[in-house]
Amino acid sequence: MDMNGWQSGHQVAYGCGAWERARHQARLLVAWYDERDHGLGTPGPRRFSADPGPRVKWPWGSARHDTLGLLLWRAAYDPGILVDQVLLPDALRHCAEGAEPLDAGPVPEAARSAGIGVGSAASVAGIRHVLQAHVEADLPRPRPAGARLTLGYRVRESRATPDWDLGDWPTALTRARQAMGRADDLRERGTWKPTDDERSAGARIGRGLERPAPSPAASGHPAPRWLERASRLTATADTLTATAATLLGAGRDHARQDDAGRDDASPLAAVLGTTADACARLRADTEEIGRLRAAEEPCAPSDRAAWERAWELAHVPGALLEQTEETEDLVRALAVFLWVLAVR
Numbered sequence: 584m585d586m587n588g589w590q591s592g593h594q595v596a597y598g599c600g601a602w603e604r605a606r607h608q609a610r611l612l613v614a615w616y617d618e619r620d621h622g623l624g625t626p627g628p629r630r631f632s633a634d635p636g637p638r639v640k641w642p643w644g645s646a647r648h649d650t651l652g653l654l655l656w657r658a659a660y661d662p663g664i665l666v667d668q669v670l671l672p673d674a675l676r677h678c679a680e681g682a683e684p685l686d687a688g689p690v691p692e693a694a695r696s697a698g699i700g701v702g703s704a705a706s707v708a709g710i711r712h713v714l715q716a717h718v719e720a721d722l723p724r725p726r727p728a729g730a731r732l733t734l735g736y737r738v739r740e741s742r743a744t745p746d747w748d749l750g751d752w753p754t755a756l757t758r759a760r761q762a763m764g765r766a767d768d769l770r771e772r773g774t775w776k777p778t779d780d781e782r783s784a785g786a787r788i789g790r791g792l793e794r795p796a797p798s799p800a801a802s803g804h805p806a807p808r809w810l811e812r813a814s815r816l817t818a819t820a821d822t823l824t825a826t827a828a829t830l831l832g833a834g835r836d837h838a839r840q841d842d843a844g845r846d847d848a849s850p851l852a853a854v855l856g857t858t859a860d861a862c863a864r865l866r867a868d869t870e871e872i873g874r875l876r877a878a879e880e881p882c883a884p885s886d887r888a889a890w891e892r893a894w895e896l897a898h899v900p901g902a903l904l905e906q907t908e909e910t911e912d913l914v915r916a917l918a919v920f921l922w923v924l925a926v927r
Contacts, residue, residue, distance in 0.1 A: 813907055
C-alpha cells in the first residue's frame with residue numbers, strides 16, 4: 584500500500600492524519616456508549632463529556648478510545664481505505680475470540696506511546712461491547728436501504744440523535760422558539776419597544792431568509808441537495824451571530840449614554856443568538872460531508888444527479904435529515920417573527 588497516498592487522502596478528506604482521525608472518531612463512539620451505560624450494569628442515566636481525555640484509563644493502562652482508535656485505524660489500513668469508510672460490522676472481526684492482537688501487526692507510532700496495553704488482546708476484548716452497541720443501536724426510524732453502516736455514517740447518525748449530549752439539538756430549537764415567544768410578549772406588553780436599529784436589522788435579515796426550494800413533487804424541479812441546505816443554515820448562523828453581537832454592542836453603548844439602568848440585553852439579539860446556535864449545530868457535519876464529497880466525487884459521472892442522490896443516501900443519516908428539516912422550520916418561524924417586527 585502507498586502509505587503516503589493513504590495519509591494524504593486523510594489530509595484531504597479530514598484535514599488530519601489517519602491515526603488522529605481514528606482516535607477522534609473513537610472518542611465520540613466511547614462517549615456515546617458511556618452516556619448510555621450500555622452493559623455497565625449501573626442504573627440511571629449518567630452524563631459524560633464527549634472528550635473523555637487522556638487520564639481516563641482502561642484497566643490495562645490505556646484509554647478505551649486509544650484502543651478503539653487503533654482498531655478503527657487498523658480496519659482502514661488493511662484494505663487501504665479512509666477511516667470513516669470502515670464498515671463497523673466488519674471491524675468487529677478484530678474483537679473476535681482468537682483474533683490476532685492489534686499490537687502484533689502495524690501500529691502507528693503515536694499509538695505505541697498512547698499507553699501500556701493498547702492493542703493487546705485483553706484491551707481489544709474490553710472494547711468489543713462499545714463497538715457492538717453502535718452496530719446494534721436502536722434507532723427512532725430505520726436506516727435507508729442504501730445506507731451502509733460505516734464509521735463516518737454512524738458518527739454523523741449519533742451526533743444527530745437527540746437523546747445524548749452532543750445530539751441535543753431539539754433543546755437548541757426550543758430555546759430559540761422560547762426566545763421568540765418572550766420577545767413577542769414583551770413587545771405586546773410594551774416592555775420592549777424595538778429601536779429603529781433593531782427593526783432595520785430584522786428587516787434586512789428577513790429579506791435574506793428565503794424559503795428553501797419546494798420539493799420535486801410540489802414544483803416539478805429538483806429539491807436542493809442536503810449539503811446545499813445545510814450550508815445555507817450554517818451561513819445563516821454566521822449572519823445571525825454577527826447581527827446579534829452588533830445589537831448587543833449598540834445596546835451597551837446606549838445604556839452607558841443614558842445611564843438609566845436600562846437592560847441592554849436586546850430581546851431581538853436573544854432571538855437571533857439562540858437561532859444562530861441551533862443552525863450552527865449543523866456546522867461540523869456540513870464541513871465534514873463537504874470535504875468528503877469533494878474527495879470522493881468522480882471526475883465526470885455519467886449521471887451526476889443519480890450519483891449525488893446515491894451518495895447522499897449513503898452518507899447523510901435520517902437523524903441528520905430530521906435535524907436539518909426541523910432547523911429549516913425554525914428559520915421559517917424566524918422569518919415570520921422578523922416580518923411582524925418590521926410591520927408593527
